[in-house]
Amino acid sequence: MNIYYAPMEGITTYLYRQLHNEYFGGVDKYFTPFISVFPDHYIKKRDEREIDPANNLGMKTVPQVLANSSKELIWIFKKLTAMGYDEVNLNLGCPSGTVTAKGRGSGFLKDPAELDRFFEEVFDSLGDDAKMLSVKTRIGYLDASEMEHLSEIYAKYPIKELTIHPRIRKQFYKGVPDMAVFEKALVASSCPVCYNGNVFTLEDYKDICRRYGDHIDINTNDNHFDVNLLNSNNKKDNLNDLKSNDIDGIYHINKSGCVDNKISSVMLGRGIVADPSLGRQIKGGAKMDKAEFREFRRALENMYKEHLKDSHNVHNKMKEMWFYMSQSFEGTDKYIKNILKSKSFSEYQAAVNTLEGNCEIKSGPNATPVSF
Numbered sequence: 283m284n285i286y287y288a289p290m291e292g293i294t295t296y297l298y299r300q301l302h303n304e305y306f307g308g309v310d311k312y313f314t315p316f317i318s319v320f321p322d323h324y325i326k327k328r329d330e331r332e333i334d335p336a337n338n339l340g341m342k343t344v345p346q347v348l349a350n351s352s353k354e355l356i357w358i359f360k361k362l363t364a365m366g367y368d369e370v371n372l373n374l375g376c377p378s379g380t381v382t383a384k385g386r387g388s389g390f391l392k393d394p395a396e397l398d399r400f401f402e403e404v405f406d407s408l409g410d411d412a413k414m415l416s417v418k419t420r421i422g423y424l425d426a427s428e429m430e431h432l433s434e435i436y437a438k439y440p441i442k443e444l445t446i447h448p449r450i451r452k453q454f455y456k457g458v459p460d461m462a463v464f465e466k467a468l469v470a471s472s473c474p475v476c477y478n479g480n481v482f483t484l485e486d487y488k489d490i491c492r493r494y495g496d497h498i499d500i501n502t503n504d505n506h507f508d509v510n511l512l513n514s515n516n517k518k519d520n521l522n523d524l525k526s527n528d529i530d531g532i533y534h535i536n537k538s539g540c541v542d543n544k545i546s547s548v549m550l551g552r553g554i555v556a557d558p559s560l561g562r563q564i565k566g567g568a569k570m571d572k573a574e575f576r577e578f579r580r581a582l583e584n585m586y587k588e589h590l591k592d593s594h595n596v597h598n599k600m601k602e603m604w605f606y607m608s609q610s611f612e613g614t615d616k617y618i619k620n621i622l623k624s625k626s627f628s629e630y631q632a633a634v635n636t637l638e639g640n641c642e643i644k645s646g647p648n649a650t651p652v653s654f
């Protein structure tokens with residue numbers, strides 16, 4: 283199973299990604315926060331830094347882009363692949379009003395006919411290279427029933443991987459993911475599917491794997507089976523038989539060689555911001571302890587101090603991080619308030635020391651973080 287660190291605007295900047303990779307790892311791909319592409323083929327300087335290969339050494343980074351014209355997308359796609367990226371992710375999920383008002387992000391889902399035309403132009407123009415395009419989508423703009431038609435559109439194109447966050451636009455990040463709609467979309471997909479939403483703990487991850495993770499990847503070039511997780515009915519010994527005889531009878535194998543009702547990847551968002559060791563735990567490594575957390579938290583502060591000009595920005599950035607990270611500690615209620623309402627960096631530091639001194643890292647499931 284591939285483990286991805288979700289794109290998170292304002293959080294998963296290249297500086298954060300570098301630090302997370304250095305301290306915890308456990309992540310197969312890091313997605314950049316969305317990069318807006320402007321009509322005159324321009325992206326912000328800030329975003330140029332996000333994609334600069336020198337800022338992404340030693341980790342696998344996937345640039346995510348926000349575009350709703352094929353010209354914009356084709357331009358940025360070519361720029362990124364020429365820089366060496368082998369995947370570009372299209373954002374069809376952003377719920378922010380300023381984005382959706384321009385028909386971008388989840389706002390693009392409002393007009394499926396236009397989305398279909400857009401994909402047709404993009405895939406026609408990019409030819410074989412288009413197989414490097416992946417998509418991250420919500421299940422609808424106004425209503426989850428929209429996903430049925432959206433799935434038909436996605437299934438027409440050889441998308442590298444489809445990440446499904448099973449919420450509609452107006453939910454933002456609240457409420458529970460709609461698993462029934464996710465399941466239908468998973469079955470309808472013609473490409474590998476990544477699940478995203480509310481995976482906050484190792485248990486949440488295992489639950490998703492139990493339901494959707496039993497999968498077999500087939501490398502069609504050398505007919506080699508790479509077994510990731512096999513359930514008790516499909517013992518390893520039976521694989522050669524499966525390969526030669528029964529595989530189509532048991533599973534429907536899609537174009538990319540994945541079993542179409544099983545997921546290929548899980549994308550972690552707020553859960554891994556809260557507990558940066560979540561990916562490592564999923565890969566069989568240790569949960570962080572307080573000393574390790576503290577070291578990472580100090581490294582974050584130092585990194586922001588070094589790179590953000592204004593000390594207010596450092597303070598605000600750390601408050602945002604603590605909104606999520608406090609979810610990894612027991613009984614933080616009265617302490618986290620002091621961090622979030624601190625007026626100066628020294629007040630903030632005192633409140634952080636109090637929280638870290640009085641609260642232990644949770645051993646059980648984390649609470650559900652909403653958003654800052």
Ligand SMILES: Cc1cc2nc3c(=O)[nH]c(=O)nc-3n(C[C@H](O)[C@H](O)[C@H](O)COP(=O)(O)O)c2cc1C
Pocket residue numbers: 288289290291292293314315316346373375376418447455478479480481549550551552553652653654
């Ligand atoms: C603060 C914040 C910023 C986000 N920025 C992006 C973004 O730039 N691109 C994107 O596709 N999704 C973005 N998301 C959505 C996440 O990638 C993810 O889909 C969402 O948080 C659900 O996953 P989770 O329940 O694991 O957090 C953002 C979410 C939050 C809370």
